[in-house]
Amino acid sequence: MKAPSAAPAIRRRMLVICPFPIGVAAGQRLKYEQYFDRWRANGYDIDVSSFMDEAMWAVVYEKGRYAQKVAGTLRGHMRRLRDILRIARYDVVYVFMWVTPFGTSLFERLTRRLAKRLVLDVEDNVLLGQSLPKEHNPNPIVRWLKGPGKIRHLIAKADHVITSSPFLNDFCLGINENRAATYISSSIDTDRFAPSGPKPADRPITIGWTGTFSSMPFLALLDDVFLKLAARRTFRLRVIGNFDYALPGVDLEIVRWTKEKEVEDLQELDIGVYPLPINDWVLGKSGLKAIQYMAFGLPCVATEVGTTPLLITHDQNGLLVRTDEEWLAALERLIDDAALRARLGGAARAAAVAHYSLQAVGDDYDRVLSSVFKDKR
Template sequence: MASVRRPRMLVICPYPEGVAAGQRLKYEQYFDDWRSLGFDIIVSTYMDMAMWDVAYRKGHYPAKLFGLARGHMRRIRDLMRVARYDLVFIHMWVTPVGTSFFERMVRTLARRIIFDVEDNVILPEGQGGAENPNPLLQRMKGPGKALYMIRNADHVITSSPFLNETCLATNEKKACTYISSSVDTDRFLPATSYSNDRKVVIGWTGTFSSRPYLDLLRPVFQELARRADFRLKVIGNFDYALPGVDLEVVRWSREKEVEDLQGFDIGVYPLPMDDWVLGKSGLKAIQYMAFGLPAVATDIGTTPMLIRHGENGLLVKTQDEWLAALEALIRDPDLRRRLGVAARADAVRNYSTRAVAAQYRRVLASVMESVNG
């Protein structure tokens, strides 16, 4: 009796596996689940680790140009094999620069496409978003790449309800699904004692590209240091200094990610008040919640859908509100406990990989059934 051929999936994504939060804590952590459904999965990244190591650092232009060349060679290889796959899963773009040529070619050749998009990438270039440490790359970006994929994909997975509404109005098949970022709550476990027996640690985690959001709180932390005793812990891939504040800077690593985040007592999630952040998934808030931390977050976009003010975290808008919220949490361990315990319960119930896996399964089933191969 002949064996049934397993469906083949090609994943086209920007970054190496296991390094970028937008991939690690979204679709990457479901590969094993998709394999259990019968898919054979091949991942094709645009960047290799050599490119990743310099991509978000200033300068290094020769290395970046060589990285772009290597990435395009990989995409040329993908064009020659894409028709052999039953499903192509594209995260963000096929290539980061130039016109939508590669996106159009993949659409022409692929049997089925799921397009996974995050942030409000359909804003006109230069509106919103964090500082780009790659001015050369920024100038080379072609307009309309994401918009073309949103319009022509067989299904679009979005990072926020706001972005989902926009994509529904654009996608020709009206096939768009908002799927939240998620975390493995069996690995992301609370460790805080909700105690003031030691100095309270306020924490933030992110990358160079989101550093400007952390900078929004510089005057808040400096004023807070004059009112209360705390340590600020920054986990990222950049150096940081903040005069007048007891600061600990930790380089992110996958091996120590859980241990480092377990060192927080309070998580902060600052965002600017602009349209760009309407596409953000609230990943940092979800991470803090999984660790049982009370999160203080800017009241905009998806965040108030995750955090209920005074129940599982605190929502703020002004610098005075940031100061009041953080000072209250530093001084009141019982408040931290009440908010943190509720946040953890919400994370397990709504944003764990167990809770979210079924949403991806439904999208995969829908696309495989509705599109003729």
Template sequence: MNRLARRRLLVLCPFPVGRAAGQRLKYEPYFNDWVAQGWDITVSCFMPPDLWEVVYQPGHLWDKLRGVMTGYRRRWRDLLRLWQYDCVYLFMWGTPFGPPVYERLVRWLARGLVYDLEDNIFVGQTAMASASPNRIVRLIKGPGKARYLARVADAVIVASPHMVDPTRALNRNGAVTCIPPSLDTDRICPADPPPLRDRVVIGWTGTFSSRPYLDMLADVLRQLAARVPFTLRVIGNFDYDLPGVDLDVVQWSAAREAEDLQSLDIGVYPLPDDEWTRGKAGLKIIQYQAAGLACVASDVPLSREQIREGETGFLVRNDAEWLDRLERLVRDADLRRAMGAAGRRDAVAQYSQGVIAPAYRAVLDQAAG
């Protein structure tokens, strides 16, 4: 493409590139594709890397204040250059605190605006905020900015099909597209050859904010441990303890992500059915399926769309069903392998980056006019 015909895109995001799952598994993998489609991309992250390292830890008050001040200085400099860009791609929020003053300025100055929101932040993320160990993170998660941006953006991206209608009702143009998280399914893939293990490994992956969902399975896992031998592997960013269960806690690492998923035999995805969880994108299920794992998940609306009951996994409604389905999979290696293979095919067909890329291209073209 002729250099003169290229368009300029400014990406405003909260977190450093390559760090946060909401960015890393949504739009970030498509930067090269956008460049190939004629976009020159500038990324401006609110959080500097040193703030990211401590923001989810208690204490470090001075480091957090310094990082926030750095972020605000960066954002005000961004306003001075907005006129240079054909489109602004804004993920989550422009600035973390207060009413949407900054976001209004972005809307006023931007020629085109794409708003990408994560989960159902319209409900204020009350459950997630209560699990955070520091006040700064809790304050970040207010819904006011999200509602404003969803209303005024030229195009809005949601990650869950259950967010399409409520977001479309807000947006003045009704311009809402559902684009789920995606994976490099060449990297996140089944182990080849499959490892030989003495004990079946049941796995869960997530952050401290979703730990309450893992806690929902505590009694089930203790009962299961009394019936069959297995290891529970928790892949996250927090310590965990579950007396009565053979437990292995693994600190999440981007470098080991594929290897850690391959160390599992069964993936679990417990969730309550409420307004907040109906906005989730089901990333854990996508990861489990891409890695070729049988999956057992709570029978909630999104899980029903991602799991084919009895073929790629099981959908369960109560503790008795959790216990029955998990025991069945622990005892039956052939069933695990068959479900894992079927789930892998679904993940490649629906959530691989080559499948998702055209949706992002269309949204950018729509917003840029």
């Protein structure tokens, strides 16, 4: 990773305000978190304040456990009260998504007022209060409590906004008072996220998907496709996540995601799938799953919507589809043709290293951080 030859003479203090503990959520781990060492080398002393602590993270996606979840939410708000009292000591505050998950925009307004400089990092149109599919949050009271005005206020008032897609970037440019928004792609440590060696010839072709409980409805979009495919081809479906999933009639393997085995579990795949609904909401998606598959040298089949056509060139480094029939045909092609898997996977790996590695994307973050000190409010 590129870094200065000597530590800068002037050290700056940065407070990172984020939803999840360090090292557990893909949206944080494979975004800004992996640049902390780079930023420290560039002269920043970094403190991280996550709303959710490890105890709450351990239960947040489990059914029930309401007492622990309420207690965790209260602890999170206490941390935010502490943050409000110390924000003025920092040279820059870096907010990922929101300051608090529920309620009015009070904490966001206080953070903006007290921060000398504020960088906001946003992803997905849900954070803008746009139309969120109900399956992500079926409780209307909870949807209301999430306060869509929170994120919009920060977008308008931030010194600079970092976005997860060009479509989201255009939206933020339209309401940011400084006209300062930059699309920065999700990125991957391509030295760590790398292809494995040859796989045993007698194992079934493994199609894989990785994600969390919140993205499980996207996986379910392919239930019918997998059932039809199972009647026509032999394959194994590997689902790597933090939830239970069943699909009778399909050779299914459920793998609980862990940070320690993440690379090993993904290296077992032969094909990666990235299904998405075709609607305006997904225009804010960064395409992180596709980039992960590409880094491992896997041919990725993805829904042709939003950011995916920017990442994948059809039949060159992956396959783009829109209908169930196209999904079925694409997966059959890849199962039947080892040479096609190798060609697409090799091109995908090359694209990931060239465009989505830490080395390729790190300079974009450096430019944003430099800009907020040059263009002081």
